[in-house]
Amino acid sequence: MPSALHEVLLELFTNQPGLAASLLSALGWDLPEYEEANTACTDLTDKAPTEYRADTVIVLSNSKEPVLAVVVEVQLRPDTDKRWTWPVYVATLRARLRCPTVLLVLTPDSRTTMWASKPIDLGFGVATVRPVVLGPEQIPVVTDPESAVRLPELSVLSAIAHQEHSDRAKVFGATLAALDKLAAEPGSRGTERATVYYDLVTSTLNRAARSCLEAMMTTAARREYLSDTFRNLVKEGLQQGREQGLEEGLEEGLERGRLDGEVRILEAILDARGFVVSAEVRGRIEGCTDVDQLEVWARRAVTSAEIAEIFE
Numbered sequence: 339m340p341s342a343l344h345e346v347l348l349e350l351f352t353n354q355p356g357l358a359a360s361l362l363s364a365l366g367w368d369l370p371e372y373e374e375a376n377t378a379c380t381d382l383t384d385k386a387p388t389e390y391r392a393d394t395v396i397v398l399s400n401s402k403e404p405v406l407a408v409v410v411e412v413q414l415r416p417d418t419d420k421r422w423t424w425p426v427y428v429a430t431l432r433a434r435l436r437c438p439t440v441l442l443v444l445t446p447d448s449r450t451t452m453w454a455s456k457p458i459d460l461g462f463g464v465a466t467v468r469p470v471v472l473g474p475e476q477i478p479v480v481t482d483p484e485s486a487v488r489l490p491e492l493s494v495l496s497a498i499a500h501q502e503h504s505d506r507a508k509v510f511g512a513t514l515a516a517l518d519k520l521a522a523e524p525g526s527r528g529t530e531r532a533t534v535y536y537d538l539v540t541s542t543l544n545r546a547a548r549s550c551l552e553a554m555m556t557t558a559a560r561r562e563y564l565s566d567t568f569r570n571l572v573k574e575g576l577q578q579g580r581e582q583g584l585e586e587g588l589e590e591g592l593e594r595g596r597l598d599g600e601v602r603i604l605e606a607i608l609d610a611r612g613f614v615v616s617a618e619v620r621g622r623i624e625g626c627t628d629v630d631q632l633e634v635w636a637r638r639a640v641t642s643a644e645i646a647e648i649f650e
Contacts, residue, residue, distance in 0.1 A: 490516035
């Protein structure tokens with residue numbers, strides 16, 4: 339089951355198909371001239387019983403003719419099956435569109451980057467598929483606000499990849515400028531994209547980086563969950579703490595409210611993700627008295643593919 343992180347990263351490309359071309363250019367690839375970039379059908383099954391479906395397909399076109407096709411895959415961890423299916427994606431799309439085709443793989447860490455970067459030998463060294471892999475080290479550092487505004491999706495990737503960069507404050511400043519511009523666009527779509535992107539960034543930052551980003555915000559402090567539902571649960575938990583504090587003492591009531599709020603948030607995330615929660619795990623959650631630990635579990639629950647990964 340695709341994780342929330344996987345799906346939101348893909349949304350960067352569906353919202354801005356030109357992002358694939360920008361990333362390839364940043365890696366030094368000489369792209370053909372093109373007038374537009376669009377998403378295309380991701381179903382790469384070719385009259386066969388086995389279904390093959392890529393994460394995202396981007397097609398660069400010139401005068402309505404495809405000049406380059408890009409299969410975009412978000413790979414959060416090594417998966418041996420992909421080394422068999424990725425060549426199918428490339429070959430099928432190339433045959434369908436009759437244009438050069440490249441496989442672009444987005445990875446979150448050096449281990450997965452090294453795994454995905456290995457050439458895929460189709461047999462006897464006669465034909466090889468070489469994925470173009472973008473790990474944190476390959477993603478451009480975006481510190482210029484104007485550049486970030488032109489391509490906010492790239493600035494979001496930059497903020498995630500370079501959260502420990504020496505110019506972290508400039509990277510975050512550029513990203514916030516891009517999100518502010520998005521949120522200011524007429525209609526609700528820009529605000530929705532800005533909120534999703536902000537949540538994506540904050541949910542993937544470590545504590546020090548997140549504190550740095552939040553300190554740069556001029557609005558009220560925000561939490562890092564990917565749904566307004568979860569933010570509302572936090573507010574409800576704090577409100578319960580305040581009410582209880584009137585009877586039991588403000589400090590104790592607020593702490594209890596925080597705990598209750600975090601428990602409800604975690605349980606709501608698990609339910610929304612479709613995880614089956616055993617009695618043992620539920621007892622562990624409800625018996626936890628460490629707010630920080632509950633927050634760690636909640637952040638893991640947003641992106642983990644298996645429930646065991648959350649509580650390991």
